Amino acid sequence: MPDMPRCTLRTLGALMLVAVSSGAQPAPPPTVTFSSHVFLSPKGDTIHAELGALIVPERRANPSSRRITLRFVRFRSTAAAPGAPIVYLAGGPGASGIRAAAGPRFPLFMALRELGDVIALDQRGVGQSATMAPCTARTPADLSQPLTRAALVSFTRAALTDCITQWTAAGVDVDGYTTRESADDIDDLRRALGVSQVALWGISYGSHLGLAVLKYHGASVSRAVFAGIEGLEQTVKRPALTDSLFVRVQRLIDADTTARAAYGDIAATMRRIHARLDSAPQRVTATPPAASAPITVPIGAFPLQMLIGSMIADPVGIARVPALYAALDAGRFEMVAGPLIGALSGMSTFFGMPELMDVASGIDGARLVRVAREAERGLLGDALNFPMPHLAGIRPSIDLGTGFRAPLRSSVPTLFISGTLDGRTSPTEAAEVRAGFSRGRALTVENGGHNIFEADPRVAEAVVTFLRGGTPVDRIEMAPPRFFVPR
Structure with a gap:
């Protein structure tokens, strides 16, 4: 929790007393709307999907905040009894989850439908959820x-x-563009879908966002898979x-x-x-x-x-x-x-x-x-x-504070995937994050890089296995890179 001035804490305490004494009820779930959507695969094949729209506050602490629309594509499960919806969290920050589904990770999006609905989300301020020019x-x-x-x-x-x-x-309320607000967006999406839990699948900054969801809404997550891990204190x-x-x-x-x-x-x-x-x-x-x-x-x-x-x-x-x-x-x-x-x-x-x-x-x-x-x-x-x-x-007012960056402890089953040749996010720092997970599991990809989900079919298999509830391999070895040497 970010540090607050004492006057703010007193005000918050008074509001809490009013809420308790008045028997305040939890806010109703936000509404989500769907329309039929024809999604194009990388090969140009058409996939019948749904385009969803979720309206959320731009900044929840601001009572007069404008409302912004988050859009996502939902691929319906092929399972007879689907499990928790799987939400893809793109990296960046600033990458589009919807565009990612149309790229080299498309086969994994389709494979995960065996387990539950798969959701490609454009996070607030990104792609089809853009809110500022x-x-x-x-x-x-x-x-x-x-x-x-x-x-x-x-x-x-x-x-x-x-x-x-x-x-x-x-x-634009610029102070609304924080990972904490995005984490609340994920939980609002879960509530709007009417499900008790979602599974998370994220990479790079998407792992950072996923870890924030676990920190603030851990009971709402069934399982998680993260690659290219960026801990809550590891932005730099x-x-x-x-x-x-x-x-x-x-x-x-x-x-x-x-x-x-x-x-x-x-x-x-x-x-x-x-x-x-x-x-x-x-x-x-x-x-x-x-x-x-x-x-x-x-x-x-x-x-x-x-x-x-x-x-x-x-x-x-x-x-x-x-x-x-x-x-x-x-x-x-x-x-x-x-x-x-x-x-x-x-x-x-x-x-x-x-x-x-x-x-x-x-x-x-x-x-x-x-x-x-x-x-x-x-x-x-x-x-x-x-x-x-x-x-x-x-911008001091936007900083999420030491509480946000403090080490995370979680019992949510989580798979941490790291490549030994990832020059963006180090396996060493992934191990530091994993140490706080009582049910964390590591998958090390020898000679693998940052964009690991599509790098080797065995990685995709491990993702599906883990989200199904199984035990994936803990090591995959890829061939080392061949260095370019001009003739």
Whole structure:
């Protein structure tokens, strides 16, 4: 529970006494409406489904809050006696559950219908549940100046502050875009469906949301499966764990004769390039998306570290990192010009939900100190999760507080799936979360990455087995990545 001023606690206590003395009843369940929906599979096949709409408050603590509509697709169960509905929680934050169902996870959505109805939810502020227009800061980034960490942090904080002002003026209650509100949305969905429990299936930020549901509505969850685990205190990842990933990558390089000869010590090469860029920013030229002419931008190490952070979620991206640094070491910065300028040219635009959710989940002081200390020598510094912790404290009223981030204890049967080559969410931190689960179970995927559900059919089988109530395997071994070596 977030820390509250004493006057707020007194007011809350008085309201509780009034509620008890007046015999107040629980709020009636929210209503949900359905319409027939034709869903297209990745291969273009049509699946008969239902499009649901659930109306919830934008911020439950605000009595005058506007109502927002959450939309989802429901795939009806093929079972004769369906179990609890299975709710898919997409990652990001900001990814669409409905779009995910139309992608490579589609077969797993269909397979889970054997157990119960399967629901692909667009969380508040996302996709078909969008509630605010994208915002472009009124003062654009100055791309003519060296793009260092300090410059990017300063601009991003000012730009998001401007966008918060614009959204508020448009009638958006920005303090309603928190993981706690989304967790309450899941329970409101359960109540609207008229069921006592739901099962949860989430990945990355979706695991973070799922853990919040377990924290605040644990009795309403029958079972849960999470992959790419992000604990309630793990919005900001530890740089030392990224370094540990590259130790593992180095072992794979050393085991590959061709890669070892081509790349040698990858960490040493990375540090050399980063030091070079920090001392003398490199000018790169490319044409931004939708632009008619190229621009030239001077970049320091931080934008490159951000780019690498976006590449290392899965083995396929990790396998290209050594070749990229070898090219940069040879002075071929055109290799990163397009991706970097494409990303940097869009940094003035914000979508609301992704940024606000991370700011709200926040970071406690002790972890912030630890992250800063590890970032001093970390290969990617603190770039992996940009713009957090860089936006921490920008909106104090939205922070969910230390109570939200405190360790979770749960007896809900939960499967934790981790890939040993997941560069976004570390198996080490997944194990820390799992320690609080009396009925938690681990599945380790050797050489697996972040987007693990579709990476190997055995992972999907384990998900179905566990949600059925069975005991899945605890280890799956995939082939190591093949490093790209130019001829």
